[in-house]
Ligand SMILES: Nc1ncnc2c1ncn2[C@@H]1O[C@H](COP(=O)(O)OP(=O)(O)OP(=O)(O)O)[C@@H](O)[C@H]1O
């Protein structure tokens with residue numbers, strides 16, 4: 001069956017074992033439909049001969065949060081890193097199928113990956129600020145990409161959008177390494193935002209953070225979707241349930257099911273998805 | 283029954299390892315003792331002040347004067363010339379290896395660097411004397427003498443390139459991958475990532491590599507003696523013969539200078555001088571390396 005997040009599904013035919021999820025209290029409403037920004041078309045990614053992502057097709061909706069969940073090693077990071085070509089550097093990696101960003105094949109030889117990464121930013125699992133000042137961290141990407149406007153203003157705006165401005169406005173020239181883990185992660189989000197991207201890819205952005213810092217990042221992601229398209233890889237199903245509009249469940253390289261988050265968590269179509277979100281494996 | 287046996291064996295291994303560690307400490311103390319005790323009689327004859335500030339070194343010919351500045355100048359001239367050549371080349375090679383080369387090329391190149399570092403230094407000396415000076419330097423600068431500082435600087439430079447390349451490569455590669463990825467994800471190209479993230483991140487490691495190479499260049503003996511000759515001279519002209527601290531020691535050691543004479547004692551004073559200089563540089567380099575480790579652990 002073809003699985004995309006935007007398809008309108010026929011009425012549910014309930015299976016015998018009705019689904020009971022333990023934590024989604026109220027089903028999320030199905031989000032309003034928006035156009036697709038990124039379209040992944042039967043993408044397979046191979047490390048040598050090992051197929052890490054197998055014939056995955058999905059549409060990423062504009063200004064929505066799409067969560068990718070699935071057990072460790074199922075290919076979430078590989079898929080995410082394919083979207084901004086961060087895994088180009090790996091020796092022996094192979095791709096089949098296509099990813100289109102705004103209709104354009106990102107592996108087209110005429111498409112400079114640097115142009116792509118200007119529009120598709122990334123936040124990593126472990127905060128990785130540069131050993132430079134807070135200001136220079138945020139200004140760095142914009143500066144090397146020839147930003148012509150007022151850098152100071154840009155830094156301030158990015159830090160505000162990342163909900164970090166109030167905490168750091170008096171110490172912009174201090175080292176970013178002196179910030180807490182949660183602050184560092186918000187700084188990395190600010191750094192990505194300062195490039196004015198359309199899409200933000202986040203690979204388990206909270207897995208190195210404590211619950212309070214995690215809650216702040218989740219709030220932030222919720223605000224970011226007013227302006228940005230977010231693709232979020234997470235191990236934490238509560239998190240996917242809380243912040244995402246669409247959820248994609250992957251298993252052993254394949255996309256098993258993708259749908260509006262409310263539906264995935266209350267009424268998944270595939271047994272495997274149900275087993276995973278109810279914690280029966282993974 | 284087995285426990286005491288194990289304990290005894292543990293103790294034995296501990297003792298052997300401690301012994302190994304002590305050997306190097308004892309050797310070091312021995313060297314210092316010999317250098318100092320043999321230098322003391324020298325400095326009874328020649329004041330430390332006149333030794334350190336004297337501009338004429340004439341140890342073997344009358345009138346004898348022991349001003350170490352010409353030897354120091356020769357040493358510094360050769361070592362700095364070598365660094366000026368070797369740092370750009372070595373650092374460039376390291377950047378290429380760590381940031382640009384394919385993994386296959388890297389596994390091929392690293393052993394070659396290590397082999398290059400293992401070539402006996404006397405070979406480099408003859409290379410300078412029989413090729414660099416006549417076939418390169420004297421073609422370009424007819425005024426170049428047979429023995430000259432420039433040829434010494436060039437071969438010492440070639441000699442320390444592998445050291446610098448290898449140590450800088452380690453330093454560059456110690457910069458965490460996450461920093462590089464962060465930079466690439468911000469739409470940086472390879473050059474920007476290398477120049478603005480990796481190099482600054484590896485800075486103290488690179489400086490440590492340069493300092494260790496400098497210590498080696500200062501202490502280099504055979505190649506320098508063969509290439510630069512043995513004329514103690516306070517000059518800036520790299521095309522003339524100079525004498526370094528090390529080649530003076532060679533000269534006296536090879537000659538038939540009797541024990542107990544002042545010229546015999548003078549080599550210990552010169553050796554002590556060199557020892558103190560390289561020790562200082564090594565200590566600074568070790569500090570930098572330690573700081574560098576702390577940055578990324
Ligand atoms: N650089 C690589 N070289 C070879 N195989 C890799 C590489 N990176 C990942 N893999 C393999 O590809 C598969 C998918 O890995 P990936 O990192 O995408 O999983 P993931 O879903 O992100 O897992 P996790 O939840 O643990 O982060 C795994 O089997 C992994 O071992």
Ligand SMILES: [Mg+2]
Nearest residue numbers: 076077078203
């Ligand atoms: Mg992952």
